[in-house]
Amino acid sequence: MLWHRGEETVKGFKLKQLKNILSPQDLKNLSEAELQNLTGELRHRILETVSKNGGHLASNLGIVETTLAIHRVFNNPDDQIVFDVGHQCYAHKLLTGRQQEFDTLRQWNGISGFTNRKESEKDAFGAGHSGTSISAALGLAMANQLDNKDNYVIAVVGDGSFTNGMIYEALNNCNKKNLRLIIILNDNEMSISENVGGLSNYLSKIRNSQNYFNLKHQTQSLLHRIPLVGEGLIEGTRKFKKHLKKRVVAENFFEHLGLDYLGPVDGCDLKKLESVLGEAKSKTSCCLVHVHTVKGKGYLDAEEHPEMYHSSGPFDQAKGIEKKESENNFSAAFGKIMVEAANTNASICAITAAMTGGTGLDKFSQTHPERFYDVGIAEEHAVTFAAGLSANGKTPVCAIYSTFVQRVYDQLIHDAAIQKLPLIMALDRCGLVPGDGITHQGIYDCSYLSSIPGMEIFSPETYDEMRQSFKQSFENKNLAVIRYPKGAQQQYDRSGFIHDGDLSYQDFSEAGKDSEQPEIVILTYGRITKNAYEAIQLLKANNPIRLIKLVKVYPLQLEKIRSLIGQPKLFYVLEEGIRSGGIGEKLAAAIAQDDHLKPGKIRIHAIENPLMEQGDLPALYDYCGFLPAQIADEIIGILGNK
Structure with missing residues (x-):
């Protein structure tokens, strides 16, 4: 059952079953x-929604039968499922529901x-x-065991x-008796990038043992049908089965850890x-149940290009999705700079x-494959591996999304x-990140990385600033972070900025007023600079305003900042990151100890x-008060000019 480009989306099924499924219990008697x-209905609904909203399509199309089987065999929520x-x-x-x-x-x-405890x-x-x-899951299962629950x-x-190394830390602790924990390995032969390393090769080898698994089930089914002696024959074949398994399948890593292993099984065969x-x-x-699924199943283009x-x-x-020859965004600009x-x-x-x-x-992986390393979902290893390269004279650049860098603080x-x-x-993906929600925001990095x-x-705002930062x-050959947002650089008139090394500034004032003595100084960095610029346009320069944009945000450029701030009525820091420990707080602390800097108010x-939670960028900006009109209104309110 495939959906092809340009053809009717729904083929081979009727949109009648899903609307009657109000809970997993409704699946039991189908x-x-x-x-x-x-x-088919599930795949249709997933495809319809993801094509409109964006999201993770390929893996969700592949796991439909497995999800149905889980909900039919177990009783959720009494039996708990962790994805x-x-x-x-x-x-x-x-x-x-x-x-x-x-x-x-x-x-x-x-x-x-993603799964969310608040949601359901x-x-x-x-x-x-x-x-x-x-x-x-191990924690949940052990808690059940302590409470004498049989879920x-x-x-x-x-x-x-x-x-990911944490998986093996957990597996090493799963060899407990009478533990009602089942691990389903959804093996679709591909992670986000092509699977790499020995573990991928190992799973590939296990997949080839499916003939053994099929033979085992066929044999058991046959013996069960023999009257009176069938069960005895099954028991009698157990030792032979173990011998056969060793001959057909290489010794299993998971069984060595003390886990029972079943599979591989066809993840599209519900029965x-x-x-x-x-x-x-x-x-x-x-x-551990090893399930072999197909990423993108049911939508031809996703199967061919998962x-x-x-x-x-x-x-x-x-x-x-039409693959573009060249993208115009920060990720593409970074790739070009690296090559x-x-x-x-x-x-x-x-x-x-x-x-x-x-x-x-x-x-880069194509032009310099000998100097490119995709280490899998192993951020901690990536950074220490990079440090090892550095120790022997190489110049490593470790590219990771901001949200995942939280994992490498120790390294x-x-x-x-x-x-x-x-x-x-x-x-x-620094700053606010649309779509993926609470677990994927890139808003913490400046706070904790500046403590190292x-x-x-x-924090470059443009591709040119990014190039200069690299x-x-x-x-300089230092420990450095270059952070940038998802998407393209913002478009607005930057021609008025005066560049001074790792920062730039622009003055806005009415004719005849001295721009050397701004009454309002706004300091910011990164993508949100455009919002500050547009907020100033809304203020109509009723007060002389200076906008300072940092490219190098840490260490603080105190001498330059001191020379640009003066003694304004308001020093206003706008930061697309958390307040606690952020650049704004560090600047405020430095100003408080500087006898030469005495702004009237600091905000x-x-x-x-x-x-x-999740949302598009305008919704997230609105929630945080980052829209230009909100910024302008706040500044007016602080100065009491309403």
Whole structure:
């Protein structure tokens, strides 16, 4: 059942079953034909919604049958389901009472694109980052055991997450008896970027053992049919089965950890899935079920190009996502800068954590493959590996999304800063990030990274500033962060800015007023500079205003800032990051100790409540009070000019 470009979207099923599914209990008595129809409806609804709102399509299309099987075999929410990352939970949401809200997926005041405990009791554990599921599921299962509950906990983990070290820390602790924990390895042979390393090769080898698994089930089915002696024959074949398994399948890594292992099983065969999950329930210890699914199943373009549909914006179903020859955004600009720099500097290496395309390093991986390292979803390893490259004279650039850099704070201090090793961190998706919600905001990095000894932080607003930031960092050979937002540089008139090294400024005043003595000084950095600029236009320069834009935000450029501030009525810091520990607070503390700087009022406008849900950028700006009109109104209110 495939949806082809330009053809009718719905083929081979009727839109009649899904509307009657109000809870997982409604799935229990459906016929095989009804279930088959339901898989088509689920894929249709997921495709319709993601094509309009954006989201994670390929993995969700692939896991439909597996999700149905889980809900038919187990009793959610009494039996708890934990999805790793949470991005493959769309069918789960549709089957657990969220059909009416599903059209609001990833929208402001809508439902999350990930599991969310606040959203439903059927979401046992929230997620957004990789590798947390088995640890959380183990905790839930142990709590059940302590409370003498016989409920099951099911962790659903994609194969990409098996490149994350936390998965193995958890597996190492799962060898407990009478633990009702079942791990489903959703193996679709691809994570965000192409799976890398020995673990991917290992799973590929296990997949080839499916003949053994099929033979086992066929044999058991045959023996069960023999009257009187069938059960005895089954027991008698167990030793032979173990011998056969060793001959057909290489010794299994998971079994060495003390887990029961079942699989691989066809993740599109609902009947077989239910049979295997039923067998997993009978185990007396933690069991891992290896399920083989197809990313993008049911939508031809997603099957052929799953990497393009891992996480996408809205698209035309009939045409699919059209791959552009060149993108005009910060990620693409970074990729171009890296290729050009590596062409003339043989020491430059690029490292990413399963985000080759997302970070813009795909061209670098093609032009300099010997100096490109995709380490999988292993951010901690990526940074210490980069530090090792640096220790032996290389110039490593580690490209990671801001939200995932939260995982490498220890490595940056222990392995880079303490040893004074030059290392450049390219932080993508900084500031407010639309769509993915609370777990993916890039608003913390300036606060915690500025506490690391020797750290330099650049926040370019334009591609030219980005290029200069990298050039300076390559030359200085320091520990540096270059942070930039998702999307393209903002478009507005920058011609009035006066550039002074790592900052620039522009004065706005009425004719005849002395712009050397501004009454209002607004200091900001990064993408939100445009909002400050537009707010000044709304103020109509009733007071002389100076706008200062930092490119290098830390260490603080106190001498330059001191010379530009003077003694205004208001010193206003606008920051698209959290207030606590941010650049604004650091500046305010420095000013308080400086006898030469005595502005009348100091105000910091930063993010006070960082735990915000998903939405587009205008909605997030509105929530934070970052729209130009909101900024202008606040400044007027502070000065009492209403």
